[in-house]
Amino acid sequence: MVSSPFTGPQRPGAGLPRLPTPPSGWPIGSYSTYEEAQRAVDFLADSQFPVQDVTIVGVDLMLVERVIARLTWGKVVGTGAASGAWFGLFVGVLLSLFNTTGSAFGPILVGLVTGVVFGVVFAAAGYASTRGSRDFSSASQLVAGRYDVLCQPRHAEQGRDLLAKLAMKPGESQPE
Template identity: 75%
Template sequence: MTSPFSGRNQSGMPPRMPTPPSGWPIGSYSTYEEAQRAVDHLADSDFPVEEVTIVGVDLMLVERVTGRLSWGRVLTTGGLSGAWFGLFVGVLLSLFNPTAGFGPAIIVALVTGIIFGVVFAAVGYGSTRGRRDFQSASQLVAARYDVLCQPRSAERGRDMLAKLAMRPRPSGENQ
């Protein structure tokens, strides 16, 4: 059973169903790395970090364009992907069926994988009809990262993070 105040179940584990985070804010950071550094500092200081949650606030889906797509690139990528899968299947077939022979099974599976990879890539790219002629990578980022703590330890955690903020960073760390 989950407590409406702790966001945790009776075993102390986070709930399986999505629930809003709970706790009092003890720090707010502009990057995830800074929030992670703060929680790491708490952990190094024997703070009960199981009471801490990092919450990304004002989430954004950022899609970074990584390159242009063309038929040549699509078919090459599809063929290479199919070749890897075909090689994997060919090795498995030759290991579990020694009568088929090691070389022929791998070659047949490799060629079949390349053909299927090229066909599936062509169908997928062709179905877009030129509406998406680029590759991209998507990432979920937040405008800020709040560190929350359960009320019983929040004041101590806030004091520890305030002391961390006043310390100069070692020269090897990113600003």
């Protein structure tokens, strides 16, 4: 769960630190993927363990940028036109709701055309500003080398015992 300015005493997330704070607790499991750590915490929850004392901590963080596609002027202009068209269509529909004179299609058409024009102009300007130094699109993701499951000391031994039972089940993920 992520802390939020909207959490309060009666809302989920109450008691979470408001400022970035290092995690506390004793390690009760270590996993190579987030999915395995999540599965371990889910097992604890299914076993009626007090999971509010548990924290999953990503260790050895890495920023991974996966290249999706090569960019060309055609792709940039096409994507800008499509994006602008959706936004223009949205604005045109909103304007048509308040249009008391004439057809409802006039504002929709104007919004669509204007959106396409602005979408193409902004996409082309952004791509041209890179001057060919970034001719690809990518997606970035923050991943960890391992994921430790920590628990507050009062329940750490019980959590460790439960996760040991999970590790002994055939076909289940093994902690590191």
